[in-house]
Structures are given as C-alpha cells and as structure tokens.
Amino acid sequence: MLRPRKMSHLLIAASRDQMETIIRELYSHNVFHIKVFTEKEDEEHEGLTIGPPLSGAGEASSRLIQIRSLEGMFGVDRESLEPEQRRQASALKALIDRDLPVIWEQIEGLLARRAACDAALKEHEQQIRELAPFAMAPIELDLYRGYENIAVFTGRIPRDVEIPAPHEKFFSASKEGTFIAVFVPVAYRDDVERCLLDAHFAALPVPMGEGHPKDLIAEHTSRISFIREEIERLDAKIEEIKKQQTEFIVACEELLTAEVEQAEAPLRFATTQQAFIAEGWVPTTEVDRIKSRLSLSTGGRALVTEIEEPGDQHHAPVEYDNPSFAQPTELIIDTYSRPRYDELDPTIMVSIIFPLFFGIILGDIGYGLILLGFALGLRRVLKGEAIQNLLGVLRNASIFSIIFGVLYAEFFGCHPGATDFALWHPIVSRHLEIGTFAQGHQADIILLLVIAVWIGILQITLGRILNAVNHAQHREMVGVMAQLGWIAMMYGILTIIWSIAPIPLMPDLTGAPALVMGLNVATLAGALLLVFGAVAIMRESALELIEIPTIISHAMSYTRLSAVGLSSVAIAMVVNLIAIEMLIAPQLEHLTAVGIVFIILGILVLLVGHLLNTALGLLGGGLQSLRLQYVEFFTKFYKGGGERYNPFGMRKKFTED
Amino acid sequence: MVDLETAVMTVEMIEASQLGTQAIAAALAVSITGLAAAWAEYGIGSAAVGATAENRDVFGMALLLTVIPETIVIFGLVVSLLILF
Numbered sequence: 001m002l003r004p005r006k007m008s009h010l011l012i013a014a015s016r017d018q019m020e021t022i023i024r025e026l027y028s029h030n031v032f033h034i035k036v037f038t039e040k041e042d043e044e045h046e047g048l049t050i051g052p053p054l055s056g057a058g059e060a061s062s063r064l065i066q067i068r069s070l071e072g073m074f075g076v077d078r079e080s081l082e083p084e085q086r087r088q089a090s091a092l093k094a095l096i097d098r099d100l101p102v103i104w105e106q107i108e109g110l111l112a113r114r115a116a117c118d119a120a121l122k123e124h125e126q127q128i129r130e131l132a133p134f135a136m137a138p139i140e141l142d143l144y145r146g147y148e149n150i151a152v153f154t155g156r157i158p159r160d161v162e163i164p165a166p167h168e169k170f171f172s173a174s175k176e177g178t179f180i181a182v183f184v185p186v187a188y189r190d191d192v193e194r195c196l197l198d199a200h201f202a203a204l205p206v207p208m209g210e211g212h213p214k215d216l217i218a219e220h221t222s223r224i225s226f227i228r229e230e231i232e233r234l235d236a237k238i239e240e241i242k243k244q245q246t247e248f249i250v251a252c253e254e255l256l257t258a259e260v261e262q263a264e265a266p267l268r269f270a271t272t273q274q275a276f277i278a279e280g281w282v283p284t285t286e287v288d289r290i291k292s293r294l295s296l297s298t299g300g301r302a303l304v305t306e307i308e309e310p311g312d313q314h315h316a317p318v319e320y321d322n323p324s325f326a327q328p329t330e331l332i333i334d335t336y337s338r339p340r341y342d343e344l345d346p347t348i349m350v351s352i353i354f355p356l357f358f359g360i361i362l363g364d365i366g367y368g369l370i371l372l373g374f375a376l377g378l379r380r381v382l383k384g385e386a387i388q389n390l391l392g393v394l395r396n397a398s399i400f401s402i403i404f405g406v407l408y409a410e411f412f413g414c415h416p417g418a419t420d421f422a423l424w425h426p427i428v429s430r431h432l433e434i435g436t437f438a439q440g441h442q443a444d445i446i447l448l449l450v451i452a453v454w455i456g457i458l459q460i461t462l463g464r465i466l467n468a469v470n471h472a473q474h475r476e477m478v479g480v481m482a483q484l485g486w487i488a489m490m491y492g493i494l495t496i497i498w499s500i501a502p503i504p505l506m507p508d509l510t511g512a513p514a515l516v517m518g519l520n521v522a523t524l525a526g527a528l529l530l531v532f533g534a535v536a537i538m539r540e541s542a543l544e545l546i547e548i549p550t551i552i553s554h555a556m557s558y559t560r561l562s563a564v565g566l567s568s569v570a571i572a573m574v575v576n577l578i579a580i581e582m583l584i585a586p587q588l589e590h591l592t593a594v595g596i597v598f599i600i601l602g603i604l605v606l607l608v609g610h611l612l613n614t615a616l617g618l619l620g621g622g623l624q625s626l627r628l629q630y631v632e633f634f635t636k637f638y639k640g641g642g643e644r645y646n647p648f649g650m651r652k653k654f655t656e657d
Numbered sequence: 658m659v660d661l662e663t664a665v666m667t668v669e670m671i672e673a674s675q676l677g678t679q680a681i682a683a684a685l686a687v688s689i690t691g692l693a694a695a696w697a698e699y700g701i702g703s704a705a706v707g708a709t710a711e712n713r714d715v716f717g718m719a720l721l722l723t724v725i726p727e728t729i730v731i732f733g734l735v736v737s738l739l740i741l742f
Contacts (some may be wrong), residue, residue, distance in 0.1 A: 334717075445742040
C-alpha cells in the first residue's frame with residue numbers, strides 16, 4: 001500500500017547455447033525487468049561485452065518495419081481494436097511469409113497509382129488555372145503565337161490603358177480578375193511595353209495547346225472528374241483491403257514485435273566467449289516460480305541466484321501496489337514522478353485527499369452529478385489506460401463533490417429548497433447574498449477559511465511525519481529530528497499566534513497566565529518550541545532555515561480551498577440571478593410574445609452559464625487541489641525519480657502460443 | 658439652524674460610501690493580484706510549454722512551476738473576502 005511491490009535482484013548465468021531458451025522462457029512470463037549491462041573498462045567488467053542479437057533479428061526487424069508502415073498507411077489504432085479471436089502464433093508465422101509480401105505489393109501498387117492520380121489531378125488543375133484568364137478573351141490560343149512582325153502582350157493589368165501605337169487590343173474585367181491582350185507591330189514593342197509596365201502590367205505566358213481556351217478548360221475539367229472517380233475507386237479498394245487485413249496486420253505486428261524484442265535482448269546482457277550473464281529484477285513473489293521454470297527448461301544448466309548489492313534499495317524498479325480504488329491516482333503520481341523504491345508511495349493518500357479537496361472546492365450536488373455522468377459515460381466510450389485513469393480520478397472526485405454538495409446544501413448554486421420549502425440546512429454555508437435562492441443562508445466565510453487552514457496544517461504535519469518515516473527507514477536520525485523540528489516550529493508559531501489573537505475554531509490561548517509585556521505562558525511555550533525546532537533543523541542543514549516563511553505561506557495557501565470554491569458559487573448564483581430572477585420569472589407573470597423570447601434567452605443564459613461554470617469548476621477544482629498535493633504536500637517528503645518496472649515480455653492481445 | 662432631515666441622510670450616505678469603499682478595496686485586492694499572478698504565470702507558462710514540447714516527462718514539474726504564482730491571487734481573493742465579510 002504505502003510501499004511499492006517488493007522486488008528481488010536476480011542474476012542468471014548460463015552458457016551461450018542456453019541463451020535463446022532462457023530468453024524465450026523469461027519473455028513468456030513477463031516478469032523479469034532487465035538491468036541493462038553497460039561495458040566498462042575496469043577490472044570487475046573485464047572480458048564482458050554486450051551480447052550479439054539472436055539470429056533472425058535483422059529479417060524480423062525489416063518485416064516489422066513493413067508492417068508498421070502498413071499500419072501507418074491504414075491509420076490503424078491498436079488500442080481501440082478488440083480482436084474477435086486470437087491467432088495461433090505458429091500458424092501466423094507461416095502466413096507472414098506467404099501473405100505479407102502479397103498484401104505489401106498490392107497496397108504499394110494501389111498507393112503508387114493513387115499518387116500518380118494525385119499528381120495528374122494537380123497538373124490538370126494547374127492547367128486550368130493558367131488557362132482561366134485566357135478564357136475571358138474570344139481568341140484561340142494559336143493566334144497568340146507565330147508572328148514575325150507583331151509583338152503580343154498577354155497578362156493582368158489593374159485597369160484598361162491607351163496604347164500609344166497602332167494596335168489591336170482586347171481587355172476584359174470580371175470578378176476573377178482582369179485580362180489584357182495587345183497585338184502591336186514589332187517596331188513599337190518597347191514603347192508599348194513601357195506603357196503597360198507603368199500601368200502595373202503583369203505578364204502571363206500563353207499556355208500550350210491549340211483551340212479556344214474555354215474548350216480546353218472543359219476538356220481538363222472532364223479529365224479531372226474522371227481522375228476523381230479513379231481515386232474514389234482506389235480508395236475503396238484500399239479501404240476494403242484494410243477492412244480484411246487489419247486484424248491480420250496487428251496480429252503480425254504483435255508477433256514480430258515479440259520476436260524482435262527477444263532477438264535483441266542479448267544487447268542488454270553481459271557476455272563472454274562461452275557464457276552470458278543477465279541481471280534484473282523480479283517481484284519477490286515470482287522468484288521461486290521463475291527459478292523452477294528456468295531450471296526445468298534448461299535442464300538445470302542455468303545458474304539463477306538472488307543477489308544483494310549496495311544501492312539495490314535505491315535503484316530497484318518500481319511497480320505500484322495499490323487497492324483498486326487508488327489505482328487511477330497512480331496517473332497523478334506518475335505525472336509528478338514515480339516514487340523511488342526506498343521511499344513511501346503516497347498514491348493511496350493522494351487518492352483520498354485529492355477527491356476530498358476537489359469536493360471541498362466544487363461542493364455542489366448539481367455539478368457533481370454532471371461530472372459523475374460525464375466520467376462514467378466517457379469511461380465506456382474512450383479506451384486507453386491513461387484516459388481511463390484520468391476518468392477514474394474524475395469519478396472519485398465528483399462523488400466527493402456530491403457529498404460536499406449535501407453538506408453545503410448546494411444545487412447549481414441554489415439552496416436545494418429554493419422552490420419553496422427548506423429541505424435541510426447546510427452544515428457549513430457558502431451561500432452568498434446574490435439573488436434570493438440562498439433562502440436567507442449566509443456564507444460562513446471566516447469559518448470556511450479557518451477550516452481550510454486547519455486542513456493545511458494537518459496535511460503539512462502528515463507530510464513532515466512521512467518524511468521522518470522515510471529518514472527513519474534509512475536510519476538517519478538527524479533527518480528524523482529535523483522533520484520533528486519542522487513540526488515543532490510550525491506548532492510553535494501557531495501557539496504564539498493563538499496566544500496573541502483569538503481565532504474561531506482554533507484554541508484561544510489569550511487567557512493563559514500572563515507574563516511580561518502582554519505576553520503569556522503560551523507565548524513562551526510557543527517560543528520554546530520554535531527554538532527547539534530551529535536547533536533540530538540546523539543540525540541537518542542551517543540553510544534550510546530560509547524555508548521558515550513557507551510555514552505560514554503554505555498553511556495560508558490552503559485557503560484556496562474555500563476561496564476558489566466561493567468564487568465558483570458566486571458565478572453560479574449570478575447565473576441564476578440573471579437567468580431566472582431577471583429574465584424568466586418576471587415574464588412568467590404576464591406571458592407575452594416578447595416575454596417568450598426573454599424566457600428562451602433566460603434558459604440559454606442558464607444553460608451556457610452553468611456549463612461554463614462546470615468547466616471552470618473542473619479546471620479550478622482539479623488544478624488547485626492538484627497543486628496543493630504537488631507544491632504544499634509533496635515538497636515536504638516526496639522526491640520521486642524511481643525507475644518504472646518494465647518487465648521483459650508482452651501482454652498478448654491478438655496472438656497466443 | 659440644523660436641518661435634521663439632511664443630517665439623517667448624511668449618515669446614511671456615509672455608511673453607503675463606506676460600503677462602496679470596501680467594495681472598491683476588495684475589487685482592487687483581487688484585480689491587482691490577478692494581474693500580478695497572470696504576469697508571473699505568463700513567463701513561466703510559456704517556458705514550461707516549451708520545455709514540455711522538448712521532453713514530455715517534465716510535464717508534472719512544468720505544471721507545478723506554472724501554478725506557483727497562483728498563490729498571489731488566492732491571497733488577494735482571501736483578503737478581499739475578509740474585507741467584504
């Protein structure tokens with residue numbers, strides 16, 4: 001629970017001819033986390049080199065690349081595929097050699113044809129673009145060319161111009177642009193060109209071809225529609241092959257991935273001329289099974305021993321070991337950093353505290369129900385581990401939101417009895433005086449803020465205790481004392497504050513026996529705690545003392561639990577006020593045609609407003625309570641940086657042995 | 658001569674203007690701290706997105722750093738609540 005799954009450091013040594021058997025056996029069990037061997041030039045590693053891949057690795061890899069590129073072309077999403085039946089690995093292997101080249105050739109041919117069609121399509125479209133301006137003039141294309149004594153200018157020009165020479169001119173302007181064609185004797189070419197350029201003339205080359213441009217465009221258009229049909233036919237064919245072969249292809253990928261991973265495993269082992277050594281981690285519960293299976297499959301010709309090295313506790317891979325309700329929260333911890341093997345795993349605490357905080361911030365029956373429905377609905381539709389975990393966290397959080405909604409007596413910002421009768425009274429009220437839906441309840445603002453600070457004090461204390469436990473496990477008593485010092489210092493400061501000013505819901509120590517200058521016994525006790533704390537902290541590191549202001553700022557930081565929540569309540573109440581009290585209710589008294597428009601507007605404001613507030617609440621509630629875990633809680637004890645337990649093997653989905 | 662009617666009105670007006678000053682103070686507390694937090698998060702946020710684009714593993718740390726200045730506006734909100742109630 002508070003610890004990751006227990007791991008044992010395993011060392012497997014055998015002769016090289018047993019390597020393949022051992023790799024296959026380890027792979028099928030999917031529990032051995034390989035510790036990668038790196039070549040070093042010291043005495044201990046002398047004579048050890050990285051192993052060569054098993055035979056067939058190259059061929060399998062190139063097949064795999066083919067398969068993956070096929071998957072890329074088809075846009076296959078393996079995560080969302082559910083196989084109808086698993087394929088036999090041995091049968092599949094034979095099929096790969098026979099069918100894969102055929103499919104590959106087929107698809108390659110189709111795709112090549114499709115690419116050619118695309119290119120032709122572009123070509124024709126380009127031709128049409130070039131011809132379009134010329135189609136404005138009633139001149140055939142061959143009439144623009146082949147003169148000895150006449151110069152021809154064709155192009156676009158912003159406006160019509162006077163040509164200072166004997167000429168023949170055609171000008172046309174439409175919403176697609178302008179077109180000008182000028183025919184002049186060669187002798188006047190330079191003059192006319194200058195004149196045209198002054199008028200911002202942009203020349204267009206005369207397209208190839210003969211006949212009238214309009215006819216040519218029509219021809220290209222008909223070609224294009226023909227090519228489009230061809231593309232559709234090709235796409236349909238590709239789609240058909242995709243439908244038929246997707247399952248085969250993903251099964252092939254799974255099989256080949258397994259092959260390649262096994263074939264490349266020796267790259268992570270240490271080998272000599274005759275033998276090899278594989279080091280790694282196995283969950284302690286699996287050690288005996290792995291040992292017996294390995295000795296069975298190699299006929300006792302492999303040495304498998306548990307070893308212990310200094311630093312093992314620090315470097316072992318980490319696999320979570322949490323009850324099912326806490327498992328989605330592992331996502332939150334992984335986003336920060338996976339715990340190290342030798343520190344406490346905070347998942348289970350965060351799995352309770354995070355939804356609790358979310359509920360405190362967004363405590364509303366209505367919003368809670370919306371988010372719960374949202375989480376449960378999407379959990380059915382969306383696949384993928386990360387998104388499932390995220391929705392799992394949201395589900396837990398929205399349940400807490402509903403619970404706190406009952407405590408606060410809030411339903412979309414209203415008191416649930418807003419209609420006419422009081423259902424129940426809030427235990428702590430967050431209702432503000434906006435509109436009449438609060439039923440006369442006032443927000444207990446000071447109370448809410450103080451409760452939030454209390455929650456902060458408790459969580460910070462918990463964090464410090466956890467750090468002390470971590471230190472105690474490493475037998476670092478100075479560290480333990482420093483953490484106790486931090487706790488003493490925090491309560492010292494609190495005691496001093498309590499002895500000076502009375503605060504609701506907190507102990508009032510102002511009445512303690514007085515000493516000098518308005519200070520009393522409690523102040524003295526607080527100061528003593530403070531000094532003890534400072535000394536204990538300094539014994540570990542004096543530099544840490546600069547962190548003292550964070551005691552106040554972190555505890556105050558928890559007031560966001562109330563403050564962010566209140567702002568969301570305020571938005572909800574304003575939406576209700578505008579939509580119901582200002583737009584809908586007055587119109588309902590005297591129903592008119594204009595009134596109905598106002599009522600529809602009111603309903604719209606109500607829906608959009610609450611939708612927006614739900615989104616804001618999700619963001620605010622989620623991020624703020626996440627931040628409290630990450631910044632205020634984790635910085636007290638959690639380091640992270642552990643290596644993810646990634647066993648050698650595969651959870652097969654599409655194939656079976 | 659003292660006009661009693663005016664005197665009563667004046668007291669009410671003073672009360673009202675006190676309320677108004679409170680409201681303005683509360684609004685300033687939230688808005689200025691809000692601007693400050695936004696300004697602080699602007700720089701951190703853009704750097705954090707850049708870092709995340711380079712390496713997805715730092716997302717948690719990036720998120721954490723981005724929301725650190727949020728405390729400024731929360732304190733502003735708390736102060737304004739204390740002013741108002």
